[in-house]
Amino acid sequence: MRSGNTDGERVVADRLVTWHRPVDAARAGRVCSQAGCDTRLSIYNSTERCAAHHQFVTIIQRSTGQRLA
Numbered sequence: 001m002r003s004g005n006t007d008g009e010r011v012v013a014d015r016l017v018t019w020h021r022p023v024d025a026a027r028a029g030r031v032c033s034q035a036g037c038d039t040r041l042s043i044y045n046s047t048e049r050c051a052a053h054h055q056f057v058t059i060i061q062r063s064t065g066q067r068l069a
């Protein structure tokens, strides 16, 4: 069985988690709202879709005036 070093590594990991602010964690956990897309959204992205889908929807709406099914 292991001992000694394992406990030391665990303490370091706990400190890293503590440093992670709750607000950032919640925003970082968002994913693209487009069906079938699980792209993680940047905490700086204020939209509900990833960059690729946000741009795609904007183009469709501009050219047809209709929403995606």
Ligand SMILES: [Zn+2]
Residues within 6 Å of the ligand: 032, 033, 034, 037, 038, 039, 049, 050, 051, 052, 053
């Ligand atoms: Zn997407």
